[in-house]
Amino acid sequence: MEQLKTIGRELAMGSQGGFGQSKEFLDLIKSIGETRSKAEEDRIVLREIETLKSRLSSPNTPKFKLKEYLIRLLYVEMLGHDASFGYIHAVKMTHDENLLLKRTGYLAVTLFLNEDHDLIILIVNTIQKDLKSDNYLVVCAALNAVCRLINEETIPAVLPQVVELLGHQKETVRKKAVMALHRFYQRAPGSVSHLISNFRKRLCDNDPGVMGATLCPLFDLIMTDVDSYKDLVVSFVNILKQVAERRLPKSYDYHQMPAPFVQIKLLKILSLLGSGDKKASEQIYTIVGDIIRKSDSTSNIGNAILYECICCVSSLHPNPKLLEAAADAISKFLKSDSHNLRYLGIDALSRLIKISPEIAEQHQLAVIDCLEDPDDTLKRKTFELLYKMTKSSNVEVIVDRMINYMISINDSHYKTEIASRCVELAEQFAPSNRWFIQTMNKVFEHAGDLVNSKVAHNLMRLIAEGFGEDDDAVDSQLRSSAVESYLQIMGEPKLPSAFLQVICWVLGEYGTAGGKYSASYITGKLCDLAEAHSTDDLVKAYAVTALMKIYSFEIAAGRKVDILPECQSLIEEMLASHSTDLQQRAYELQAILGLDAHAVKKIMPVDSTCEDIEIDKNLSFLDGYVQQSLENGAQPYIPDSERSGMYNINNFKNQEDLESSTHALRFEAYEIPKPSLPPVVASSTELVPVPELSYVADILQPTTSITSASSSDAGSSDLKLRLDGVQRKWGRPNYSTPEPPKSSNNTVKIQNEATLHDSVGISNSKARVVSYDSRKQQVEIPPEKQKLAASLFGGASKSERRHSSSSQKTSKTQNHTADKSHVAVKTSQPPPPDLMDLGEPSSNISAPSIDPFKQLEGLLDLTQDTTSLSTGGVGATEAPDFSSLFADMSLSAQSDDFASQVSSVNSSNGLGGSTTERSIQQQLNKGPNLKEALEKDALVRQLGVTPSGQNPNLFKDLLG
């Protein structure tokens, strides 16, 4: 309602100015909203571009007007037109004092420019200034921009400030500083390699938002180097446990699920850390089992977490209990009516199948249903699964299906992918040569132009080398079946070029090999092919070379070569070809035809494509010639490196390189001259802190721009300004003083015992699923599906039998386990005390634990300007009522600590109050409010932005 009024106010202000939107803006939005065609929209935008060009160029535009123009520029670009004429105004607006204008300026700049744009250099200075602002919202706006606009070259300009902000008292600033550092890591890992310990430190931040954000850089780091982070497994497990036990503030709940996005990120990290590591996996089992057991499979977000758990289980060292739970979850997914869940089920199945291949069997019918579903996304996912479960027993069915699907689609991106998969599977599992050749023919026939040219070369090599067995008979059988099928297929129109090349090559090598086909027959076919594809020089080249091979084999065998008239004319045509490559080949062919059998045998040995050609890189066969020349008085050869005349030039060039590398941009402020003081004293004053040297040593790298800047500090370079006795004002702050060695896992303990009873719950839920399973199996299954299932999985009937017996067993145990699980549920019924519930004022008092990291921070952050940061910026001064709303949150956040809480988890209770909290939450989650919507609609109409009936949807509530 409050917002509604603001909209109304803003609309009412109309052209009267203020910070509201002008009538012009409203009209523009209205007309854009009501367009029906792209052409109409383009017309409006083009007109708008003209308006903006003239408005922006007039000198005395008020600032609030400029903000509106900027947003109109955003529209211009968003709707697909160039707005570069206005970029400079976005840059200018970032300099503005007003926060809203500044942030809009930054937003526009991040949307308009990429990080290598020339205008960025004009913003770096503003960013530097804003990072030092007293108003934390200004700092946040600048950090947002840092994440989007700072490239490798400009990182050094803001890095010190960003690092300093990691210890800022406002949690949003810390969070954004972490992400800025993450961005630097993404851009140039080397630039922040000495700062990575900061991420570990921030993982233990008081604020869950900062902790959650820190998971992103840590995920990336762990991805590249798992082994260095194994010590964090315990910490991650503990955080996940706390999150799952609802110890985060209620505001992180989403649909009654505690911080699900943080849970998912943590599960991703744990699956990286536990992958292939038995010891680490064992630490993770309990919490994952816990989450699976507690999961809520009625909501999307619950299923998202469940799915992530399955992914985690499939990557951990196998654990039978968890695998069973995962398999149960998968069968729930696959039996769902929701396509989204079935999609996830298929995906999860393809992950789990690596560990326990037998689980696919019980889901064969579900898989086949997905495969035959008209939904393309589901179908593709299923093909991915089939690809992963292909063996020599089912390869024929699977590849056949894949090829049929490949033929049916138009999307070239996916067609390429599926074609290369077919090829791969065929190469790996082909049951027979005949089938292999036929499959390859089909793939090439339908997707030949899309597959990588490597695939064609692979095929040629495979035919030449055979399947690696030493049995020559098998190889020659493969070749002759290839030749036969190619002779059949080559007459068809519209064969892709790559395929034709393969055909030509194979016919040239093996066309006459078995003696089944005469040379004149094969050469005739090749000529036909070359003529049919006379525009494709590559195919013609392959054809001529094939002709050359066949003729030389004939000559070598001592038979009389008898060139068909059409071949003769083809060769003659090529002798005069525009393509020098074709000419060359034709001339070579002619030359070979004139040679005797002995010479030809040397030039074109039969079936020698697989033999390695040795290259004599030292050109030793010329040794004799060189020796002879030397004896005749020739000058000996001087190697390149020893030639003295060249030395200077090389040296000069090196120098130039060196200079260009030191000419990189510098962003440090110039040093201010200081009164005469001996340099030794200067370095010991407060202004130039001693640990600076360690910073220099850390960051010093020969190629970065820092070298030039820091050379004066080191005092060892011979070319520098005489700065002795000059006071330093803007010395680099000592933000990277060596930290006292500490590891965050000291503060956390494993709590496995508490969750051991989860196995009961798992087996119980499984029992339910299996009985459901057996019920569904009784439904009539069409025979063709059964047949398909049998060919894919090796028999549906077999597994069905197994099912019924197992369901009997489980139904017996069901009652038994039900009691047990009931007990388990009962014990866990009292809601866990919410230690970290920031919504409760009482938690301030009850959790006075001392934060070890807080203390450490206090020691570390010597340079932090506490006076400027302590006031809450705009919020504290101008909106006291508002800040009071958030006051309790920040207060309790300070008293709580992620890592240090663990020890007091069990001992604390009696905080309660969570139920009332929830009911309030529910009240807040209001449904669509018809009255409000109508009012708003009426208001907007009244103000002249009436939808002309063309697009009434503009007013529809999105959540309605």
Add this chain to the structure above:
Amino acid sequence: MGIRFVLMVNKQGQTRLAQYYEYLNIEERRTLEGEIVRKCLARNEQQCSFVEHRNYKVVYRRYASLFFLVGVDNEENELAILEFIHLLVETMDRHFGNVCELDIMFHLEKAHFMLEEMVMNGCIVETSKASILSPIQLMDKAA
């Protein structure tokens, strides 16, 4: 990288908000948006909310006439992204009250500000509605 882009496009294929986390020029954006919307419009309610497009996986959700589309890479949890979209809409709804397409159009910069709080470097960094909205509300007060 995770999230590669967030788009809001209406049924007519008109873009209402576009945020890319990797650089594409205007022409590339225009074609990408057109292709994806066409693909999503061709699908029915029962089908998956995920669509593969070139090397992106697109998770989409329709609210009234507006499509929310999020392009992600292969490692992302699709269902979680689907719920992330809903969280975004709920957040906007809390701010605007019964949010509609026109609200986003009139307050494009605010919608962007919310997204800036939620996603950085292509990662989901903030999911608490209070934390997402507080800087925006503070700015409103200051202005």
